[in-house]
Amino acid sequence: MSNSDTDIEVGLSAPHVLDYDYRRSLGPVLSRFFTGLRAGTIHGIKTRSGRVLVPPAEYDPETGEATTDEFVEVGPGGVVETWAWVETPRASHPLSHPFAFALIKLDGADTAMLHAVDAGEASAMKSGMRVTPRWAAESQGSIKDLSHFVPESEGSAAAPEAPADPTTDIVTPVHVEYTYTPGKAASRYLRGLKQGKILGQASDSSGLVYVPPRGACPRDGVPTSREVEVSSKGTVVALTIVRVPSENIKVDLPYCTANILLDGADQSFTGLLQECSLEDVRIGMRVEAVWRDASEWDYSSENIKHFRPIDEPDLPFEDIKEYC
C-alpha cells in the first residue's frame, strides 16, 4: 500500500494474487496421449477423413465430427514448421535458458504440435530443421513429460520405462497477479477507517447514503459527492448462522453474519456478529461496531473486528423491511 495519508485524491492500490491448482480429467483420448508420453511414445489420432491429429483430439477441428478410435504412434522425430526465439524465459517456461517455441510436425502426423526446442542459440534454428525429443527424468503427469526437442544431430534419447497406471488427469496451476485499485470513493472510505471513522456518501439526486460508498448511486448513476460520517451503531436487517467452512474465511464455526444497516446509511453491508449467543441473534437487533486497538488501524474494513449487541430496544420489522 504505497499511498501516504496526505495523498487524498489518489486512490489506494495493492497487489492481488489468485492461485489455484485446477485438476482436469483427460477423458479417453488425451489420457492415451499423456500416458504415452511417460513411456516415450507420442500418439496421434485419425480423423474420419484419414488425417492424423497430434496431439490427439476427440473431434476433427475442421468439421466438429468425432474422430475415429484409431490411435497412431508418430515421431518421435519431426520437422520444425515455424518458430519464435525466447531470449529471456519466464518462470513458467519449459526451459530456464534461451530456447525456441516451435510448431513441430512429427513424422506421420498431419498437424504440427507446439513445443520447445533447445538449440543453444537462435542462429541454430530454421524452418525445415529436424528435431528429436528429450524425455523428462521424472514423470510429472503433464506435457512436461516430453521435456523438449533438440536438433536431430544431437542423437535420439532412450525412452523412459512404461508406466504401470494410465494418466487420467493433470493439474493446471493458475496464477494471476493483479494490481487492485478500489477506486476513489472506496479509497476515501478506507482512509476514514484508518482514522476510526465510517464515511459514507450521499447521492446527489436522492440523498440516499451508501456505506461503503461506490462513487455513484446504482439506481440512477448519479454521483454520490457529499461525504457523510455515519454511526458505528446499526440494526440487523437480515442474518444467517454459518456452519460450513469456506477456504477464504478464517472465523471459527459456527458464526453469525448479519446484513447491518448503520444509523444514517441507506444500504446494509455484511458484518460479523459476536459477543452474543447464536440463539439470541435476530432481525431488528441493535448492534455496534467493535474496533481493533487504534494502533492496529490500517486501510481495511478489518479495523472493525466485529459487531456486538447493545442494550437498546429492537427496531420493528416494519421500519427496516425495505432494507433487507
Add this chain to the structure above:
Amino acid sequence: MAEHAAVIGIGQTNFDAKRVDVSQVGLIREAAERALEDAQLSWSDIDAVVIGKAPDMFEGVMMPELFLAEALGCVGKPMLRVHTAGSVGGSTAIVAASLVQSGVHKRVLTVAYEKQSESNAMWALSIKLPFSQTLVAGAGGFFAPLIRGYMTRSGAPEDTGIRVALKDRLNALKNPVAHLKLPDVDFDMIANSPMLWDPIRYLETCPSSDGACALVIGDKEAAAQERSAPPAWIHATQMKTEPTMFAKRDQVMPQAGLDCSAALYKKAGITDPRKEIDCAEIYVPFSWFEPMWMENLHFAPIGEGWRMTYDGATALDGDLPVNMSGGVLSTNAIGASGMVRFAESAMQVRGQAGEHQVDGARKAVGHAYGGGSQYFAMWVVGDQPL
C-alpha cells in the same frame, strides 16, 4: 413480427459430482451430440453456435469459447459466448432463439456447461480482495439472510423449505440424468440434515455437479422435419437485469424479476399465468426459493407463495407442477443449470419427459436467475406455434 422458432433437439449429459471419465470438451460434446441426434441433424447442418457458462474461475479456463470453437464445429460459422452468472444457461438459450426469431439463422446449436469438480465454486465465489474482509460464505452465505427475510415477511411455516426439498428429491428419482438421487428420502431425512447456512439445511441446498445441456433451435422450416418428438414452439422470451446492490433494493423480491415475468406473459398473450401455464421448471438452488419465485413469477400473490408448496400445487400431480426434473436442488452444473430449466420446459411440451412428464402439458415456463438475484431469463414454450 418475429419469425417462429422452436426447440427441435435437446441433449443433456448424465450429471454427476465428478465426471472424471471425460474431458471438458468430451462433456460438452456429449450434450451437443445428443441434441443433434434428437434433432436428427449433423454438425454441418448447424448455422451458428452459442455457448454459455458461469464465471471462468470455476474451471480456470479464461475465455473457454476460444478453445471450444473447434470442438463444437464452429469453424467458418458465427460463434458467441454469453455470460450472466448463474442465469447464463437461460440467457444463452434466449440469445440462440433470437438468432432464429430474427430470421438470421435457420438452425442454431446452443450449449451450456460447468465442470465444477475441476475447481471449488465456494473458493471462486469468496475470493478475498485487498483492503477488505471476506465474510459472505459462498452463494449460501449470500442467500440465507434473504430467505430469513422472506420467512419474516410472509410468516411462512418453518418447514416449507423441507417440503420443497422433499418434492424435488422425489421428482429427481424419476429423472434418468439427475445427479443427486436419494431413494430413501423422506421429510425427516431432510429435517435432520445438518444446518449449513441457517435456515438452509444440507438437503435443502443444491449439489455441485459436472454436466452440460444443449439445444438445437430451428425456424419453421427446420421444425417441419419429421422427428421422434414434435417441436417446442418458443412463444416468448424475456431477460431483465438490476444492480446487485443499491439503497432500498428489495433483494427478497427483486423488481427485475417481477417486471421480467410480467413482460414475458404479455408477449406470450398470457393473462392468468397460474391458470394458463401447465408446469414450470425454475431455478431453485435453495429450497425456499420455490415459494419466493412463485410470487416473483406472479403465480401467487406476494406473501402467499409458500401456500402453493404447502397445498401441493407445485407437486408433479398438482395444478402447477414445479421442477419436475428434480430441479437445481438435484442437479447443479452451474453454467448449464439455466439451460436445463429451459430444456425441461421444452421436453414437457414435446411429451419427452418420461416418468416426470406432466400429463397434457401444453404451455410451460423455463426460468433462470443469477448473480445476487440480479439477472433474470425466462421463456414460455408451447406445443403449438403462438
